[in-house]
Amino acid sequence: MKIKFTVQDPCQIVRKSFGEPIAEDLRFVVKSIVGEENFIDMEPNRSNNFCCGGGGGFLQSGFKEQRLKYGKVKDGQIQATGAQYCIAACHNCHAQIHELSESYGGHYQVVHLWTMICLSLGILGPNEREYLGNDLKEVAVFHPETAM
Amino acid sequence: MPETALAIGGQKESFFMKKVMESLPEGGNLNMCLTCGACASGCPATELEGMDPRKFLRMAALGMDEVIEKSDWPWMCTMCQRCIYVCPMKIDIPQLVYHARALRPREQRPKGILGSCDMALKNESTSAMGASPEDFRFVVEDVLAEYREAQPEFKNMQAPIDKQGAEFFLNQNSREPVTEPDELVPLWKILHVVGADWTYGSKGWAGENYCMFLADDRSWEHVTRLTANQADTLGCKVFLNTE
Secondary structure: OOEEEEOOOOOOHHHHHHHHHHHHHHHHHHHHOOOOHHEEEOOOOHHHHHOOOOOOHHHOOOOOOHHHHHHHHHHHHHHOOOOEEEEEEEEEEHHHHHHHHHHOOOOOEEHHHHHHHHHOOOOOOOOOOHHHHHHOOOOOOOOOOHOO | OOOOOOOOOOOOOOOOHHHHHHHOHHHHHOOOOOOOOOHHHOOOOOOHHHOOOOHHHHHHHHHOOHHHHOOOOOHHHOOOOHHHHOOOOOOOHHHHHHHHHOOOOOOOOOOHHHHHHHHHHHOOOOOOOOHHHHHHHHHHHHHHHHHHOOOOOHHOOOOOOOOOOEEEEEEEOOHHHHHHHOOOOOOHHHHOOOOOOOEOOOOOEEEHHHHOOOOHHHHHHHOOOOOOOHHOOOOOOOEEEEO
């Protein structure tokens, strides 16, 4: 389908906790799911990645304008990859990057890692696809008759 | 160069920075800044509120405590640690920011973060969205029953709460049980497929910890201990933090 994916390295999991080895694990999983040729890394990445602006309580701090301005760096990184999907394995990243996609007109999809794993295993039901775009909404639907 | 020396309005000695240094290993290296600017040039929060990490550290070093106390910038820094990662002297600016958050009275800190922390203190869920342990149990059991029936390949799938002796203790962001319960399921499926022996806890199931972001040490310790104790009580070997 030639859909391209990038992945957000969560600061908490990568730079602040487990470093480069878990960044490699993340890429191993993502490439296994989407195919190596469909994966494009952001620059910079891994432990050197930029925070999306969703961490540290920023999402709840009330400083929305500043939060979106902070996220401009992340949005630029994602748009530069040209990917249609950004996989976010962290809740805060997921919420923030989703908002960046809408605010800055990138219109890339932001998906949880669990969604992509289940999609690749053929076990993702019709009601578990909230964050998939129209290009993947109808692909390999598990028990389509249960759609709500 | 100005003909007369610039007057710096701060104290002669930095009390705020000194205090922070006392609480950190090696004083967080806070007095080792070479002013190279590697921190500021790679920080997404640079320019917000006219501030950046280097400027913030310099202001603290110069004793401009009042300016730091009044600034909202510590709430716009996410403490992502990219600055310390690129710093040749490994200066712990994020810890300086964290302590700056605590300079103002608790009730004057950002309402959203304050409210989310207070919610977590309301009951033993530690949920920033206020969901009770009973609410959580109801949603998990309801969603599980529905999916076991609708997708027979998963009729034996488990989503246990307080399973004694489970290998993995898993916490859960409140967003799924409270606002989008179908999103709970993909992770359960993955755990089922790989045969993981896991459990949620009735206490401390919620993964988010806004008390930490609030720089309220006592409360965030309470939240963290509650969930860690639950994992210990159940005899779990691995704590899986999804946050």
